[in-house]
Amino acid sequence: MNKPVILIGGGGHAKVVADCILSCGGCVAGVLDDRLPPGHETLPGIPVLGSIAEYEKYAGDCSFIIAIGSCEVRRRLAGELQVSWRTAIHPTAAVSRFAEIGEGCYIGPHAAVNACAVIGAHSIINTGAVVEHDNIIGAYSHISPGAILGGSVTIGEGTQICMGACVRNNIMICGGCVIGAGAVAVKDIDISGTYAGVPAKLLKQIPENNT
Ligand SMILES: CC(C)(COP(=O)(O)OP(=O)(O)OC[C@H]1O[C@@H](n2cnc3c(N)ncnc32)[C@H](O)[C@@H]1OP(=O)(O)O)[C@@H](O)C(=O)NCCC(=O)NCCS
Missing domain, CATH: 3.40.50.20 (Rossmann fold)
Known part of the structure; x- marks a missing residue:
């Protein structure tokens, strides 16, 4: 029980x-x-x-x-x-039987986590977010309400994809990033920082000693 x-x-x-x-x-x-x-x-x-x-x-x-x-x-x-x-998964979330959900995760109402996605521990897949097939989401990440990640996206640990942002399929985003509300990430991101706009551009870098 x-x-x-x-x-x-x-x-x-x-x-x-x-x-x-x-x-x-x-x-x-x-x-x-x-x-x-x-x-x-x-x-x-x-x-x-x-x-x-x-x-x-x-x-x-x-x-x-x-x-x-x-x-x-x-x-x-x-x-x-x-x-x-x-782990808390809302009854209206659509989570594939072929997805892996780490311990301590929250998956909100109407979120979708499709086949072969892997969600790292203590991550949030918030209301209505879409995590497509074969995504790998690092631990402690936050996919905010209405964000959409295309197929085979990889997100590093502790990255937040803000409300309504999109990440193009096959894109890799490193850990410690914030992708701002409404942004569209169309290229790999390998420098931790805050990104915004369409296409997403660096707003500010996270200092290297900020651990
Ligand atoms: C990206 C974000 C985190 C940046 O926040 P911040 O570091 O406090 O940035 P600021 O508000 O100081 O804005 C800095 C500049 O970037 C611009 N900016 C901020 N967010 C932006 C966005 N999402 N898209 C485009 N431009 C943005 C601002 O207009 C400002 O421009 P200016 O210097 O020309 O005036 C924030 O704006 C955001 O998108 N938050 C959403 C958080 C979210 O989704 N939470 C989920 C809750 S469930």
Whole structure:
């Protein structure tokens, strides 16, 4: 039987993750969050139980999911917390039986993950995003609402493809990138940074020592 779920983070993204778990018939035990006071309700009936440092109290009885949109924060917390991770897939998402979904991922309403796609751990495939066949999505990535990745796209770890952006089929985008809302990536990107526009161009590079 599925254990009750603890959400790490109680902000906006936690609302959709909680809703997803409930829609699958799961149980959300509560939220751990360093910024919200205990008792605050992320959704009605889903209270903040304490700070993230208190996770060990729940580690035996619950599974966990990091419900925070920032790729960098998900990467850090996944390394720090020794827990059993829960994957949340909304009942309206279309996920191929031939796709591989890593632990701790969230796949939102009406998202599509097609055959032979591989989604790395703790990634978000958000509302209505399309991840076509043979994509390889690195861990801690975020494919935002309405983004479309053509077939055989490879995305490095911790990259965010923002709302409504498109990535042409067979393109490779390195880790640590942000592809801005509405952008269209038509060439491989091998320098970490923020890209925007049609076709997508570098807005700002991530400094090399920014790990
Ligand atoms: C790409 C993005 C991350 C850049 O954010 P930022 O670093 O704060 O950039 P700024 O807003 O300071 O904008 C810098 C410049 O780039 C331009 N710009 C920013 N985003 C752009 C976009 N998506 N397309 C085209 N131009 C863009 C701005 O107009 C600005 O131009 P200017 O200097 O001529 O005024 C952001 O604009 C974006 O697209 N966010 C979407 C986030 C998202 O999808 N979240 C999912 C939530 S579920």
